[in-house]
Amino acid sequence: MSSHLLLGQIITFDGQPSAAAPELAARHEPHGAVLIEDGTISAVDTAQTLRNAHPEAAIVDYGDALISPGFVDTHMHYPQTRIIASWGKRLIDWLNTYTFPEEMKFGDPAYAHDVAALTLDLALQNGTTTLASYCTIHPQSVDALFTEAANRNMRIVAGKTCMDRNAPPGLCDTPQSAHDDSLALIERWHGKGRAQYAITPRFSPTSTREQLEALGALWSAYPDCLMQTHLSEQTDEIAWVKELFPNARDYLDTYETTGLLGARGIYGHAIHLEPREIDRLTETGAAIAHCPTSNTFIGSGLFDLAGLSSRGVPIGLATDTGGGSSFSMLRVMAATYEIAQLRGTALHPAQLLWLATEGGARALHLQDRIGTLAPGYEADLTILDLASKPAIAQRMSRADTIWEALFPTIMMGDDRAIRDVWVAGERVSRAAAAP
Ligand code: GUN
Numbered sequence: 001m002s003s004h005l006l007l008g009q010i011i012t013f014d015g016q017p018s019a020a021a022p023e024l025a026a027r028h029e030p031h032g033a034v035l036i037e038d039g040t041i042s043a044v045d046t047a048q049t050l051r052n053a054h055p056e057a058a059i060v061d062y063g064d065a066l067i068s069p070g071f072v073d074t075h076m077h078y079p080q081t082r083i084i085a086s087w088g089k090r091l092i093d094w095l096n097t098y099t100f101p102e103e104m105k106f107g108d109p110a111y112a113h114d115v116a117a118l119t120l121d122l123a124l125q126n127g128t129t130t131l132a133s134y135c136t137i138h139p140q141s142v143d144a145l146f147t148e149a150a151n152r153n154m155r156i157v158a159g160k161t162c163m164d165r166n167a168p169p170g171l172c173d174t175p176q177s178a179h180d181d182s183l184a185l186i187e188r189w190h191g192k193g194r195a196q197y198a199i200t201p202r203f204s205p206t207s208t209r210e211q212l213e214a215l216g217a218l219w220s221a222y223p224d225c226l227m228q229t230h231l232s233e234q235t236d237e238i239a240w241v242k243e244l245f246p247n248a249r250d251y252l253d254t255y256e257t258t259g260l261l262g263a264r265g266i267y268g269h270a271i272h273l274e275p276r277e278i279d280r281l282t283e284t285g286a287a288i289a290h291c292p293t294s295n296t297f298i299g300s301g302l303f304d305l306a307g308l309s310s311r312g313v314p315i316g317l318a319t320d321t322g323g324g325s326s327f328s329m330l331r332v333m334a335a336t337y338e339i340a341q342l343r344g345t346a347l348h349p350a351q352l353l354w355l356a357t358e359g360g361a362r363a364l365h366l367q368d369r370i371g372t373l374a375p376g377y378e379a380d381l382t383i384l385d386l387a388s389k390p391a392i393a394q395r396m397s398r399a400d401t402i403w404e405a406l407f408p409t410i411m412m413g414d415d416r417a418i419r420d421v422w423v424a425g426e427r428v429s430r431a432a433a434a435p
């Protein structure tokens, strides 16, 4: 049995840090240790305790670095990696100008494999060990991503993007083929190794009601799959949904009346919500993927994290690459902080770290497997250097608490802060992770 003892600072959470007393839910151990046996965390305690109890374990001493659960990116588009940071458009124009032409290329399995491998390596390089990705309409784009993830033993969520209107002909399927292709992919991948399938209608503007209904029926036949889509990202988009679905009560209703609203649904963006939509999200337990770097880059708006959290809506953080302009969940945490500031709330570093780890795992219904430092969890870990560059180090050296020490890395850190990554108990070498 392989056994590693990782030494470093650790933070563990008893639950979601509250806005009123965020530190109460967190425990900090400056000389902590995480024991990994056969891919799983088997103990978390002080370094002294675990060194004495497990003298056989191979020690990996990270000094003052912080041992964190791997980051969880709850919404991204791997086919958009090559068009990240494309200039000057808002959502619908950006899709037509940059995204759709690029997504056409994923009918070629070799291209899909190249970009899938590149994206997963960029994710690991940035400390992200789990992601939920949209693929393209091509089933082979899904095979490519799940295959590359299996090669890296990563726990990921993915699904074939379905569109049957308002997209170029080469990117459209039909209600029937979307259903049948998704079904075949579920049978091939869902629950195989670490793969989880998400039924993936892109968003209401690119699906007919018939297609949404076909995918709703598929979800009710496979209720343990996830379902991911977009909701209320830009005001122009919402006006378009009103035109396309004149009888719908609101945007969410286009999903609700077609069987696509449920607890295992993950709705990307959800910025401009009506009170009824908030009520329905709350009542069903559906999750929102908050994509702050995308929301500022594409000019979408300021997400109400404090308001929706206070209603109990599960929220995960997400890069939304390539609408988002960074692969780094540290950058996403910083943007989450900045947007909350603009809305009058200062999020505590404990809240940000929790959202990027356990919060994301909860949004993806993987909270029993990943996102937490505790015995029995899969050993997906990210080791954060809290002094990764001079600007951070000089501020960190003044810190009196772990939160003051961590916050400069959240606000200013990037892939240089990722000292190491472990996936299913195996160390990912930095050289391999850097494409
Ligand atoms: N809405 C529908 N498709 C997309 C997409 O690819 N990116 C973003 N940001 N929003 C979308």
Ligand code: ZN
Pocket: 075, 076, 077, 230, 268, 320, 323
């Ligand atoms: Zn998206």
